[in-house]
Amino acid sequence: MSLDTRVKICGVTTxxxxxxxxxAGADMLGLNFYAPSPRSLTPKLAxxxxxxxxxxxxEGCPALIGVFVNEDASRIADIGEQVGLDAAQLSGDExxxxxxxxxxxxxxxxxxxRPKNSDIAQREAQLFTPGGPEDERLPSLLLDAWHxxxxxxxxxxxxxxxxxxxxxxxxxxxIAGGLNAENVGRRVRxxxxxxxxxASGVESxxxxxxxxxxxxxxxxxxxx
Numbered sequence: 001m002s003l004d005t006r007v008k009i010c011g012v013t014t015x016x017x018x019x020x021x022x023x024a025g026a027d028m029l030g031l032n033f034y035a036p037s038p039r040s041l042t043p044k045l046a047x048x049x050x051x052x053x054x055x056x057x058x059e060g061c062p063a064l065i066g067v068f069v070n071e072d073a074s075r076i077a078d079i080g081e082q083v084g085l086d087a088a089q090l091s092g093d094e095x096x097x098x099x100x101x102x103x104x105x106x107x108x109x110x111x112x113x114r115p116k117n118s119d120i121a122q123r124e125a126q127l128f129t130p131g132g133p134e135d136e137r138l139p140s141l142l143l144d145a146w147h148x149x150x151x152x153x154x155x156x157x158x159x160x161x162x163x164x165x166x167x168x169x170x171x172x173x174x175i176a177g178g179l180n181a182e183n184v185g186r187r188v189r190x191x192x193x194x195x196x197x198x199a200s201g202v203e204s205x206x207x208x209x210x211x212x213x214x215x216x217x218x219x220x221x222x223x224x
Contacts, residue, residue, distance in 0.1 A: 003223035005188050006139075006195035008065065008174065009202065009214060011039030015052040017209040022053060022062050024211070025218040027137075029053075029062050030089065030199070033079060034069040038206035039199065046083045054084070063137060065089050066107075073101035080107035087138050099131030108133035112142040112176075118165040125169045139195055140170045145177035163191045181216035188221055196221050 009021040010030030018029055031046045032039045041049070046066075054061050063086040068076050070092035080088060090098055091112040099109050111128040115121035125141060132140040143166055145156040157178035166173050172194040179187060180201035188196065200206070202213040218224075 003188055003221070005193070005221045005223070006174070007218050007221050008195060008197040009199075009209065009217075010065075010067065010176075010197055011037070011199035011203075011207060012049065012209065013039055013041060013207040015049045018049050018053045019056055020211050021209060021214050022057055022060075024215045025222065025224075026062050026214070027195070028065050028086075030065045030067050030197070031083065031085070032067040033071070034067060034091070043079045043082050046079070050083050050085075063087065065138075067091055070094065073098065073103040076109070077103040077107060080104075087133060087135075089142060091142075091144075096127045096131055099128065108135060108138060110139055110141060112144055113166075114144050115162055117159075118161050121162045121165050122169055125166055129170055136172065138172070139174035140172040141166065142174045142176060142197060144175075144197075157187075160191065163193065167191065167193060179217075181213050181220055184217055185220035185223065188223070 006027040008028035008030055009026045011032050012018045012029050031041055034040055050064055065087050066085040067089045076088050085107055088107055088109040089112055090109055110132045113124050115124055129140050143158050145158045158175055163175055174195035174197050175193045176197035179198045184196055198217055202209055202217050204210040
């Protein structure tokens with residue numbers, strides 16, 4: 001059965017991987033600007049990747065999402081303009097006001113949450129959903145697994161209870177954490193999220209995407 005699930009391939013580090021993921025059917029590509037991450041990019045390299053992708057794909061290019069952690073809004077806006085980002089993903093300890101920063105008016109932003117439980121998830125959804133994108137091609141919120149130290153990338157799955165609580169409260173919920181080509185189909189059928197996000201689950205090494213894993217992930221997530 002075909003599923004209307006959006007797929008974000010995150011942590012793309014090369015133009016070749018970006019083009020491969022786009023041709024595999026990814027709806028969004030994540031470009032990481034958090035320096036401690038093994039998938040981190042400089043704005044210049046991200047711009048080169050974006051330009052190459054748009055030259056090759058044209059209007060069918062996936063949405064390009066910049067991943068930021070506790071970054072100044074003006075720098076997010078500058079990188080967004082340089083690279084041509086479609087949106088910014090705020091994956092740190094940002095406050096709800098960060099989504100409405102004046103500098104980000106040209107590039108919508110959405111929050112990545114890592115709530116400990118369903119009650120916290122619902123409270124955070126009330127705070128962060130109103131400032132999220134109105135564009136229906138973009139998620140309202142991203143749910144990642146709780147971890148006391150890591151800003152995502154833990155390899156752990158978000159709680160089913162938390163995912164269900166947020167799905168009921170958020171118009172376009174994207175889930176991340178511990179997903180791969182073997183389990184994403186089950187997760188999608190069980191939780192019915194608007195979208196799914198993956199990085200390490202489709203890699204042969206940190207920052208190196210595996211073409212077969214990417215294609216299999218997209219097919220499983222979309223029920224193809």
